[in-house]
Amino acid sequence: MICAPEVQVPNLLGETSGLMAFVRTVEAGTFSAAARDLNTTPSAISKSVARLEKKIGTRLFLRSTRALTLTQDGQVFFERVAPLLRDLDSSDEVIMSRAGPAGRLRVSMPGELAPLLLPAMFTDFATAYPDLHLDVGLTDRFVNLVKEDYDVVLRVGYPAQGDLMVRHLADLPMVVVASPPFFRRWGSQTSAEALAGLPFARFALDGMVAPVRLAMEPALPPPAASTATRDLR
Incomplete structure (x- = not known):
């Protein structure tokens, strides 16, 4: 051999x-x-x-x-x-x-978004990224990403000025509604100018009430400080 x-x-x-x-x-x-x-x-x-x-x-x-x-x-x-x-x-x-995302992912979002987003986050997202552990905090407060150790914050509205990376995810159309008793008392209004004189229940963040912006119409300013909740009934 x-x-x-x-x-x-x-x-x-x-x-x-x-x-x-x-x-x-x-x-x-x-x-x-x-x-x-x-x-x-x-x-x-x-x-x-x-x-x-x-x-x-x-x-x-x-x-x-x-x-x-x-x-x-x-x-x-x-x-x-x-x-x-x-x-x-x-x-x-x-x-x-x-190689893939792994570790803990801390997410903050408003409570109103939770029913829309959490089911998919804990099913589809968790399945796609099994090595990620979601930690979700529900609050309407504007959290501090650095001090409070959040990775992602989901918010509705316009971004605050700063050096954070902001990405537009979706539009959330809103409509103005009223109860039948409200209509009986205040009547049916068809213009932004007429609506501006009516009491509104508005969403406030950190004590700041933002104006209501209607499509193709002027913005409705925040209500005067004297407007009482009893006026809405």
Whole structure:
């Protein structure tokens, strides 16, 4: 039985380009095909392989004008290094396939949004990102993301000035409504000007009452301080 001599491989940590050039040349069949695969020139591939041969002290290819043929040492060397390079090539894919959002995600949102968003957050979102642990706080207060350690804050309205990253997610259309007793007392109003003189129950944040903005109409200012809740009945 004839055994092929084992190639003594020196430290080749600095010869990654030469190793890649060699393995691609064996797999592709020519320097030109390997160059296309590695997005370089045939001359660069040939020089890389030549430097590798000098480094390990043996010829890896028998070169002719028409063909490249692996030497016996070249075959042994290929069988040793090709699996290592394939593993190296696929290592980033393994990392990317496992890399995903993980850890705790603290979210703050108004209580009114909870029935709309929480079911999907704890089903679809949690399924898509199993390594994320949701911590949801329900409050109408404008929380401080930094001091209170929130990652995401969902709010309705216009963003406050600051250096936070803000993204518009959706529009929430609203309508003006009134009870039948209100209509009987105040009548049916059809213009923004008429509505401005009526008492309104408005949503307030931190004691600030914002104006009601109607589509294609002027904004209705906040009610005067003297407006009492009994006027709404």
